[in-house]
Amino acid sequence: MGKTIVEKILSHASDNSDASAGEIVNARVSFMMTNDAVGELTVDAFEKLGGIPWDSARIAVILDHYIPATTEDAARTHKLLRDFSRKHGMHLFDQTGVCHQVMLESFVSPGDVVIGTDSHTCTYGGIGAFSTGVGSTDGAAAMATGKIWLRVPETIRVELIGKLSPHVHPKDLILHVIGTLGADGATYQALEFSGEGAATISVSGRFTICNMAVEAGAKAGIFEPDNETKRFMAERGREGVYFKSDPDARYCKHLKVDLSKLGPQVSCPWAVDNAVPVEEVQGTRIEQAFIGSCTNGRIEDFRTAAKILKGKTIHPEVRMLVTPASQEVYMQAVTEGLIETFISAGAIICNPGCSACFGGQGMLWEGEVCIGSHNRNFRARMGHKNSKVYLASPETVAVSALSGKIEDPRQH
Amino acid sequence: MSTINGKVWKFGDAIDTDIIIPARYLILPLDQMKHKAMEPLRPEFAAQVSKGDVIVAGKNFGCGSSREQAPAVLKELGIRAIVAVSFARIFFRNAINLGIPVIECEGASAKVEEGDDIEINLSSGEVRIPKRDLSFSSSKLPDFLLEIINDGGLIPHLTSKGKS
Structure with a gap:
């Protein structure tokens, strides 16, 4: 076998060379x-x-x-x-x-x-x-x-x-x-x-x-x-x-x-397995967008988000946090001009670390909604027990930050 | 030690580690941190729980983070055992390492109620509510894990072994 x-x-x-x-x-x-x-x-x-x-x-x-x-x-x-x-x-x-x-x-x-x-x-x-x-x-x-x-x-x-x-x-x-x-x-x-x-x-x-x-x-x-x-x-x-x-x-x-048959997905509050096609939650109003974490805070993720945000401004009622996963990622993003794109779009750049994913920054108040590229949307992890977190790809997060509501990246 | 008697605190499915102890409290000293246990869901829990009480919950108890503070705050508050339909992997191992009996029991969650007096026989795996004549079987923990629990956790288990 x-x-x-x-x-x-x-x-x-x-020491078990045949472990099963x-x-x-x-x-x-x-x-x-x-x-x-x-x-x-x-x-x-x-x-x-x-x-x-x-x-x-x-x-x-x-x-x-x-x-x-x-x-x-x-x-x-x-x-x-x-x-x-x-x-x-x-x-x-x-x-x-x-x-x-x-x-x-x-x-x-x-x-x-x-x-x-x-x-x-x-x-x-x-x-x-x-x-x-x-x-x-x-x-x-x-x-x-x-x-x-x-x-x-x-x-x-x-x-x-x-x-x-x-x-x-x-x-x-x-x-x-x-x-x-x-x-x-x-x-x-x-x-x-x-x-x-x-x-x-x-x-x-x-x-x-x-x-x-x-x-x-x-x-x-x-x-x-x-x-x-x-x-x-x-x-x-x-x-x-x-x-x-x-x-x-x-x-x-x-x-x-x-x-090839898979479309963009979003995990809805307050469980990661509560994943649905983005169409089902499209239009949900958001107050915060987060790109970062050990899940999606790498240079490739930043390139994807920057491509969407280039030359545009995030919705006036949305805060956007961008957190590089490491200093190396941060430096590369600076070199490629991605950080400039994020700042011009209205995002705030946080220092490398766990950041908002862990509730270390970007905490939410009662009733507020965040869409993030991180890994957990558990109740109270990112702030008030009646705040809500949706998880998605960096691209879905970026298009949502622009419009102030959850959007389907295929329509942008 | 093989029989545990206690009053039940009842919880549902997927009680995650951010419910048991929210991330923002993890750096508090343990004697302060314990007052925040279960805060998002049941803010009264930490103040009202008594030494010897038992948690009965649904499936996937302790899912999420690897934080050992989750079983540690429950232990600090005096929780004597946790009975659940199933446990998340890391929480299960952490609880045993801290000497907390974690009992997988399919039937108890649906029928046991808050405040019930529960009796758990660790040797046989039987879980009972004597007053209501309810009895459930559970997956008995293997002897080597019961030994760790008996010694109060993995560290005392290893160090007492080293000494003897």
């Missing part, structure tokens, strides 16, 4: 990451475990959720994490961007096993790594031992055929898949995106898709690494191990998506 890419990576990383779904392996960790949202608890648990890192060169502490410090409590957390990482010689990223973007820019390679104390750690599957989010205690244990016990997940194969139409993006695909599976439709499982259509999706788009695997409950999202991946890795000067699923690998479920 053949193996899935996830089974192969976890076999490679453990359902078995528990003690996997060797390639990199471990923590951030300021949960770092204090992680450090506390780590100290209780003896406080000796397994390999400081493979541990990253990234300040991104409350940066620059928004409150005195945030300042306390940041000071603690700066002191902690310097004491142990771990990588510290202080004003660099969202943890996942930073990890992809700096460390992760295909075939790696990466553990992060953030649920969207599953993003790194976009280059064929196995990566998953854990809590502080598990994170601390990985930090101390370089290992983590994992149940090898069953895999749902999402077979992609065809090619996305103009104005339809990887975000629309993943919202559709989450809407189809449900918010718990892939709990404990991995989501593998493969088939002839996979090659047509850029590495950046693959990050968007894998990032949101957790919104269907999945442990991991993954693409098989290919020539696109090789190009991305070559730019970063890293290599990695390229695993692929066997043709006779066993899957627990199949889902087929014809990319």
